Amino acid sequence: MKTRYRRFSTARIIEHWLQLITFSVLVVTGLSQKFYTLGLAQWFIMHLGGIDMVRLVHRGTGILFSLAVALHIGAAAVGIVYKRWQPSLIITKDDIANAIHNVQYYLGSKNYPAMSGKYNYTQKFEYWGILTGGLLMVATGAVLWQPLIATRFVTGEIIPASKVLHTNEALVVFLIIAVWHIYNAIFSPGVFPLNTSIFTGYLSRERMAHEHLLELARIEHSTPEEIRMLHPEECPFEVMPRSEGPADPPKDP
Amino acid sequence: MLILLSILFVASGGVAGTTDRLSEEQERCLECHAKPGIIKVFQNNESLDAFLDPNTFHASVHHDLACTSCHTEFSGGLHPERQFKSIQQYRIKSSLICRRCHADDQISKHTVHTGVLNTGKPPVCTNCHGSHGIVRISGKGAFTNEEQYCMKCHNRPVTMHLKNGERQALVVNTLSLKMSVHGKLSCSDCHFGFSSEEHPERMFRTGRDFSLASSESCRRCHFDKYTKTLESIHYTMLSQGKLNAPVCTDCHGSHEVAPVGKERTASAKRCQRCHAQEYDKYAKSVHGKALFNDHNQDVPVCADCHTAHTIEDPFSLDYRERIPEMCSNCHGKTEIVGKYGLSTNVVKTYLSDFHGITLGLYKMQKGAGAKPRKPIAVCTDCHGTHGISSVRGSDAAVVKSNLLKRCQKCHPDANEHFPDAWLSHYEPSLKRSPFVFIAGFVYQLFIPLIVIGFVLQILLHIWRYAVNR
Structure with a gap:
């Protein structure tokens, strides 16, 4: 029995690094423009060489980010079409049910947390939030960068509208990453101090059983129940039924 | 015949009267x-x-x-x-x-x-007495004050010779002097070195040299104003040898200095002497018409934008960057523009838009040493400077057409859609720019909801974790 499983390929690790770097630069150079009245934003703008430099860096990084997004979508489309990738990030109705189930679990009306496959519902929502937000940012960023070209095809109102969409969506994406992603990848009690899988490419079997039980069962050609019964010591308490309360058997994938 | 003789008599009377x-x-x-x-x-x-x-x-x-x-x-x-x-x-x-x-x-x-x-x-x-028109100087030394002493000569058409052959009038109108803000001063307060004891002879090349030297007297009392003028474009021109650049006495007069600030029309007219073209444009502008036709004292005159003494080069980048601040001195104050039905949002909407934000940061950059790349559009680029006209009641198509021309000054490839990128100082609403309004409104709801959702989810997760442990 393996003690760890390959979760991300080298390409995905590189892609994450690229997104991490470009996203960080875009956030710093973008939000400092949005919140230009704040002292910290002004300090940053002045120290980077002025607003023109900040915009230049932001736009240059935006191109890199756009290319990374395009590459990701292209690779995912090809991968899925040629059956080399599982469409494991597609949101299904089970994800909605799992979200409701988990809230019930947190509130104490369910004994088990929802079991997930390769990606749980929070990761899927986060992924699609970032992807759709990213696409919106790319499109509106292009309009803001080249307003003269944009107004050749559409009314001028697209420019202030793009500004509203771009800056607000930036804030949404930033909040998704800064609050939700950072919590789940760093500060969540189950992973603290860091979920290293996106950097190493591997996830321990224990963590797989903990966070992706259905995926583990699929890989090991087993069932969640078998995994629990055969190796209860590897299953963290979150996966185990609570001692009190009515039994609530886990849902099949 | 009698009439003809009478005319001849009258016509010859002047000469006869003198020659007699x-x-x-x-x-x-x-x-x-x-x-x-x-x-x-x-x-x-x-x-x-x-x-x-x-x-x-x-x-x-x-x-x-x-x-x-x-x-x-x-x-x-x-x-x-x-x-x-x-x-x-x-x-x-x-x-x-x-x-x-x-x-x-x-x-x-x-x-x-x-x-x-x-x-x-x-x-x-x-030089002082003239040649053939010498008149008696009365007073016999019994003068009660310095002014009487000086005016015994200077209330007459006394002149001084200039090196260029012209004569400089030295007459002082006593009434004007008394009515001026300096009516209670003694002559020697300004004419330092001159008194009932001293009267040095001075020679000037031209009347302008005399004016320039005379205006130096003002700084003895108005040193703050004088030092401001040293930073002005007028002083720069003067120091470059352009002697027509105005000095104190050109704007304020010499012995008839009037109180400043009370009559704004007079203030505007002072500048007209040298800046006639600008004055004419101003007089036809929405501000000028209100000043001259309605005697409206709220509208700006030259000195409100250009200042009275620290008059800066209006084509300098520093001056340009302060234009929104100048306009906001009135258009940002409800107590001034509110009574004319004008919104103070014009300033806020400019400052929160691309050009306004950039301008604000450019101004900070100068202190930080980073040089702005290019001038940024300010109020006057769209509204004009001296000839500002009201857009109230104007045809929207005409306004848009004019705006496009102004946009094209900096954005030559701008087409007819481009001016719509600027919301014309209006806040987005369902009536004006509905798409922008709806987008902003949705995010105003969505962002707090998403934050609340995240925080609740995290708190619940931590709580469950703690309870289970």
């Missing part, structure tokens, strides 16, 4: 010298008109003297040709004539002459 009072010798001289056009040319090519007004002469204290009493080298049959190097030499020699009767002992009794006599240079009497 003149001696035979005087009449003979005036046969030529009462006619303009007798020009004396000096060796340095300076020239002097030898014209003499009979009336002026008759009113002078010397009207009883024969011409030859002073001009001893001349007589009825003797009119020698004399050569002088310059006007100054001629005047010095002519003054020697005065000294035949008015000896040093006599004239030194008057302290006003002390400064002239003590210079070591030959005094030129005619």
